[in-house]
Amino acid sequence: MSTQAATAAARRSRITPERERELYAAVLDLLREGGYEAVTMEGVAARTRCGKATLYRQWKTKAQLVTAALGSSRCAFFGGIDTGSLAGDLREAARVAGDRSLRDPELMEAVGQAYLQYPELRTALRETVIGPEVAALDGILARAVARGELAADHPALAHVAPCFLGMLRVEGLFEERFGGSGGLAGFVDSVLLPALGARPPGGPERPSR
Known part of the structure; x- marks a missing residue:
């Protein structure tokens, strides 16, 4: 594994499965409440007391975060x-x-x-x-x-x-x-x-x- 890949894996590992489920639940709640426009990295971070930097590091964009949340609950x-x-x-x-x-x-x-x-x-x-x-x-x-x-x-x-x-x-x-x-x-x-x-x-x- 390259140094870059190892660093990325280490960063991802900071989010536990339980924490990931909590983040996904917040995304889905925001979708239900106001649709895709209502989902923002800031809103998810505030609702889950998670740093925006953590969200961006893991999912890069709102679209990737929403897609992951939907995939997890399908x-x-x-x-x-x-x-x-x-x-x-x-x-x-x-x-x-x-x-x-x-x-x-x-x-x-x-x-x-x-x-x-x-x-x-x-x-x-x-x-x-x-x-x-x-x-x-x-x-x-x-x-x-x-x-x-x-x-x-x-x-x-x-x-x-x-x-x-x-x-x-x-x-x-x-x-x-x-x-x-x-x-x-x-x-x-x-x-x-x-x-x-x-x-x-x-x-x-x-x-x-």
């Missing part, structure tokens, strides 16, 4: 889902994502706004927050293709993950349309599965294209 919705069928997987994804006890709407809204407004965050957010969920949804489709449930060139495949995540984002805006049935569950059964040619609830199986 609760994957769709990873590990594998029921053995396309319909089962998508319905399970809808069930998990629809569980409001697992969701953090204020944080989701702050992340969504930051993604649109701050280019410096987009790549990092894709890698830490959005990318893993897209990959998990794409994995569900890839397994369906491997099982022969879907054609590899099905025209709807590329649209599933964006539509699913988009629905998750706007579901709260249209609650009156969905009633008590749950927007995501209805979306899967009435839109996604028919578009993919999969078996609708209680209906005959449709041939995939």
Whole structure:
């Protein structure tokens, strides 16, 4: 290890895991309270009684600190889902994502706004927050293709993950349309599965294209 690398490692080691969690919690609280603009190195330092120099030494920029905080708290919705069928997987994804006890709407809204407004965050957010969920949804489709449930060139495949995540984002805006049935569950059964040619609830199986 070079002298420079050893010095950097020594500096990083000054922040314990417990202290790091405290700093990340402060960042996430600020995001919920006022969005990305509300997060400043000064604000995090004041809230946690941490020196700004320590924050800059560890994370360099606000964008890196926010990205690290989001990555540390990310609760994957769709990873590990594998029921053995396309319909089962998508319905399970809808069930998990629809569980409001697992969701953090204020944080989701702050992340969504930051993604649109701050280019410096987009790549990092894709890698830490959005990318893993897209990959998990794409994995569900890839397994369906491997099982022969879907054609590899099905025209709807590329649209599933964006539509699913988009629905998750706007579901709260249209609650009156969905009633008590749950927007995501209805979306899967009435839109996604028919578009993919999969078996609708209680209906005959449709041939995939």
